[in-house]
Amino acid sequence: MASRTTRSRGATARRRLGAGIGTMAVLVAGATAPMAAATESPERDLGTAADYGVDVPTAGGLEDATVTSPTGRWFVELAAAPTTQGGSKAALDRAERSFKAEAAGKGVSVEVRQSFRSVWNGVSAEIADEDVVTVEGLPSVRAVYPVLRIQAPEPQAATSPDLATALAMSGADAAQSELGFTGEGVKVGIIDTGVDLDHPDLGGSGTDDTTAFPSDVIVAGYDFVGDSYNADPSSDAYQPVPQPDGNPDDCQGHGTHVAGIVGARPAAEGGALGVAPDVQLGAYRVFGCDGSTESDIMVAAMERALADGMDVVNQSIGAAFQTWPGYPTAVASDNLVDAGVVMVASIGNSGASGTWSAGAPGVGEDVIGVASFDNTHVKAQMLEVDGVEFPFMPASSAPEPPTTGTEDLVSAGAPSSAQAQSCNANPVASSVAAGKAVLIQRGACTFYEKALNAQKAGATAVVLYNNVPGLFSATVAGAEPITIPVVGVSRDHGVQMVNATADGATLAWTDRVGTAVNPTGGLISSFSSYGMTADLQLKPDLGAPGGNIWSTYPLEKGAYSTLSGTSMSAPHVAGAVALLLEARPGTEAHTVRDLLQNHSDPAAWSLNSGIGLADSVHRQGAGMIDIDDTILSTTSVLPGKLSLGESQGGPVERTLTLTNAAETDVTYATSFDDGISTHRNPDAPSYAWAESVVDMPASVTVPAGGSVDVTVSIAPGSGLNLAQYGGWLFFTPEEGAALSVPFAGFAGDYQALELFGDxxxxxxxxxxxxxxxxxxxxxxxxxxxxxxxxxxxxxxxxxxxxxxxxxxxxxxxxxxxxxxxxxxxxxxxxxxxxxxxxxxxxxxxxxxxxxxxxxxxxxxxxxxxxxxxxxxxxxxxxxxxxxxxxxxxxxxxxxxxxxxxxxxxxxxxx
Structure with missing residues (x-):
């Protein structure tokens, strides 16, 4: 390729930079049935993001900028190794003293905020930006990284299904009821907003501020920041000085919800039952009641969790788009695993922004980075059309829908027509909508634009119907308030209602709430972030239920709540790890992820689940965890995933080791399946599929109590270029479930991707x-x-x-x-x-x-x-x-x- 020394551009005229135009990474998925033969096939074009109703995010205005160090602080990595990597505290103490002396000798002002010794080697400190280059050159310093601001996790829109349906998706219910494992004897640390110490389902008294800490359930913890701490400088409550204390009580809510998914035990009928209800919890609070935290506080919490003897640590927080495993929070997490602690982290909620949107620490090399799947059921309000019930989701920023009354229902236009979408170019006419509830299809413009056009046409209500499978939660916030009810229904139900309007239809509002099968249940959640990592490691690693999860919440906020996010899927995995560690005491921390990946189940493409293609490997990893099968298995394949790097040099060879702990030989038939490969092309985001070229033995026999190495050669399918691709290798025994190993790589010259974009x-x-x-x-x-x-x-x-x-x-x-x-x-x-x-x-x-x-x-x-x-x-x-x-x-x-x-x-x- 040509030299990449690029143009010298300058603005010739002054131009205000407000909201700009967004770009989006693109995706590609593969077939769900294992392929029997390793034959090469051309790329199959699956269209663009817009073809599937994907809401491409628009660019933030230029006021939404990040800067050199958004916090004014820097991680300074010292040359001495942390104690988890064989270093000594004394050597690190000396290294820190040397660093301070060297900085002073160069006239650099350094104010140390945190010192790290066990899971990371160095300090966080306030250093002027102009002095950072000088600090990097000091003899005692290995590297310098900005301390990032981390927003409090924002739950995605959710309905209210039972937690039990989520437990059934991962096999956790069977592990509890049939195998008898509850996580007893395992300690799980929660690095989050704290935990409500008084919640009865988490071992509390049920009355605010009356439970002693530590308790029988929450056995350890620490508040690193205090209630008033808020590291978000745009907030009126900005207060970036931590005020730590010994009580990690939760005044925000997120951490209590996460803790309940891991280990809630219902104190009364109707309470929450977590994945591992007999675990003991550690609560490590890194957020105030509102706002953001900073990444050095997360590292401090990791060191405390290690000192407190946690077996598993869950972090449902992270820095989006920080896809480098070398960032300090990811490295510290890896070092925790080296110390024997299983680290589980959410992969992020930036799926709408496309590929390379995952975040640290979930991208850590040894961290279990977790994607989110939608729950199989939702609880929703019900409306009737001509006596037939349909579940719906109310839109935010619109009046609550009524619970009684009827009105005429009309359609803005035939499904998929421009009129049906009622955007500004083709708004619904007042002759159609005046005095009636109007059906409008999702797509082509914002929900607000559709609702406002209907409101101006005199409609009394809007029923939005999806253009892809599933219920959805809309928001209709805008400058001119929406004053009529707006609700959302599924695509199929919307079309059914449109058909009913041909002969005149009546909508009846009801006060009924029902549980409905979620059309997107078992598929990757729309918000779940894409990998891979910046250095082409396969991420996320696997997934768990995270869309629409009901769990514990602080008593003063209602005791229970339904939230969605990879924040909810990560603790599901942390609880599953506790079940596995109880069932198999002594399992090495580095092996836990491999075992879970072997038994995870890939899911269909979430944007078009009926065409027989599987979602992207770099969106779902190995797939949905299957904890009961993992516990019962006597065989394994290591490593549990294959990161293939770039394909420019030709096919990539890797060696897998199959181990059989059973008393009889096992023969496996081999096969593979592809997931969607994703191009990141800002001019034409597109989905595609091409069958990989895989060469491996047709079958493998593993003797009882023995192991066998298998060499596998993998290359991307024909036609793929500058795309992320991947799939799964399957090893299927004559009896029982198949073992699987996900693989992912980059087709073409990775360094050919543009870095500076318009x-x-x-x-x-x-x-x-x-x-x-x-x-x-x-x-x-x-x-x-x-x-x-x-x-x-x-x-x-x-x-x-x-x-x-x-x-x-x-x-x-x-x-x-x-x-x-x-x-x-x-x-x-x-x-x-x-x-x-x-x-x-x-x-x-x-x-x-x-x-x-x-x-x-x-x-x-x-x-x-x-x-x-x-x-x-x-x-x-x-x-x-x-x-x-x-x-x-x-x-x-x-x-x-x-x-x-x-x-x-x-x-x-x-």
Whole structure:
């Protein structure tokens, strides 16, 4: 390919950057029935995201930017190893003292906030952005990473099914009732918002603030932050100073819900029953009552959980789009596994943003990163059309639907027609809708636009029906309030209602609530994030029920609630791990994930489940866990997954080891199946399927008590290029269930993917100017503010945030991002020279979702002796931004993208 040294772009005119145009990663899935032969087939085009009603996120405005370190703090990794990796606390103490002394010798101010010794080696500290390059060069320092802000997990829209239906999906009900395992003797740590210590289903008294801590159920824990802590600078309640105490009680709710999924035991009829109801819990609170936390606090919680003797740790939190396993929270999680603790983490809720949207710590190499599947049943309100009942979901930001009364029902148009969607180009007419409830199909525009058009046409209510299988929860928030009820029904029910309107139909509102089969039950949840990791490791690893899960909630908030998210699927797996550890004491922490993957079940493609294709491996991993089969199994295949890397060098060979602990020989027939391969093409998001080329023995016999190695060769199917692909290898015995091993890789030259992307029709990278800011951390605007493109030759005053802003849209992750300032200097003999000085060095950069990220330069450069920094003089400068492709060679120009800014001026007012 051609050199990737890219264009030098500058804005020739001032342009306000508000809401932009989003881009989306794309997906591809494969067949659900195992393929018998390894024959090559061409790529099958499955259309675009829009063809399946996928709501592509629009770009966040340029005010939605991330900056150099969004918290003003940095992880400083020291050269000495943590204790879990054979290091000593004394050596780390010495290393930290050396680091502080070295920093002081260079004139760098360092304020240490957290010191880490067991699961990570280093500190988190407040360091000025301009000093980070100097810190990276200190002898005691291995690397520097920004401390990220982590939003409190936001549950997805949910209905109210029974937790029992979720337990049945994973076999947890059978493990409890038929095999007799309840997690007894296993300790599970919950790193979250805390746990309601008084909840009776979690061993509490049932009365607020009357339960002693620790209790028989919640045996350990700590509050790292305090009630008022809130690390979100855009919040009026911003309070970033932790105020720890010994009581990890939950005032937010999320952690109590998570804890109940793991180990609730009903204190009375109607209470919640968790996956492992006899576990003991550790509660590690890293959030205040509202707002965000920061990633160094998560690492501190991991160290405490290890010290408290937890066997399993669940983290239903993470940093979206941080797909690098080298980020400190992921590395610390891996080190916990090395110390014998099974680490389970949610993979993230950014599925609408497409591929490479998973987050740390779920992307950790040894972490069990968990996807979400929708529950099989939902509880929903019911309406009637001509006497036939239909379940519905009320839309948020609209009036509550009535529970009595009738009204005429009409259709905006025939299904799939432009009129049926009632967007601005074809709004429903008042002659159709006035005085009636109107049926409108999902798709082509926002729910709000549809509801507003119906409201303006005089409709009394709106019944939205899906354009893909399943019920859904709409939101109709907008500038002009929606004043009529809006509800959502499934696609099939909506079409049935449309047909009824041909002869005139009547809608009757009822007060009835029923349990309905969820059409998307057992399929990947729409919000569940995609992998792989930035270094092409297969993620997520497997999945569990996470869509529409009813569980415990703080007493003062109603005691029970239904939430959705990978936050709910991760604790389901953590509870399943507790059942497995009780059934098989001494199982090595690194082996637990392999065993679960061997018995997980791949699911059909969630966007079109009826065409016989399986969802993407990098969306569901091994599939839905099957804990009772895992416990009963006497055979295994290791490793439990295959990460194949890029296919540019041809087929990839891997060795699998089949082990048989039974008393008789077992013969396996081999086969494979493909999942959807995904292209990330911002101009034409598309789905495709192509059969992989797999070469392995047709059968394998494993002797009793023995093991056999099997060599497998895998290549992507014909026609796939610059796409994530994958599938499952199956080993099926003459009797019993098949063992499976998921595989995933990248078809083509991974380093050919574009790193610097445009944002819709806006060419980026570009220089920007900050128009206003409500709050700064150092030179970085962290609340409020709006950005414009800077005109060529723009002058920055270097005061009140008017400093050079580099505006980027990272289309893909980068292994490293550096910025050099190019300064025009006068040479010794009068010649003008250009001198480049490194001012920013950022490893492990995630991709941007649908918006931008901003890096700033405060006008300072290191001094020639490297001991401090100096402010540059007024004059003309440029910035050179360099991005290294994931797994790339910095010496290979094809693996590097470079953007050099237009010239700009530094012109200080003082």
């Amino acid at each position: 944002l819709g029709d806006l060419p980026l990278p570009a220089m920007g100017v900050l128009l206003g800011c409500d709050r700064f951390i150092g030179a970085d605007c962290v609340a409020g503010g709006e950005y414009d493109l800077a005109p060529t030759g723009h002058s920055y005053t270097m005061a009140d945030g008017d400093i050079p802003q580099v505006i980027l849209h990272m289309e893909h992750p980068a292994q490293r991002l550096t910025i050099e300032v190019i300064e025009t200097v006068q040479g010794k003999k009068g010649a003008v020279e250009k001198v480049a000085t490194l001012v920013h060095d950022e490893p492990y950069v995630g991709r941007d979702s649908a918006g931008i990220s901003v890096r700033v330069w405060d006008g300072r450069v290191p001094t020639t002796n490297g001991k401090s920094t100096r402010a540059v003089g007024d004059g003309v400068y440029q910035l050179r931004v360099t991005a290294l492709s994931p797994m790339g060679d910095p010496a290979n120009p094809d693996h590097v993208e470079v953007w050099t800014s237009p010239e700009f001026r530094v012109d200080r007012t003082d």
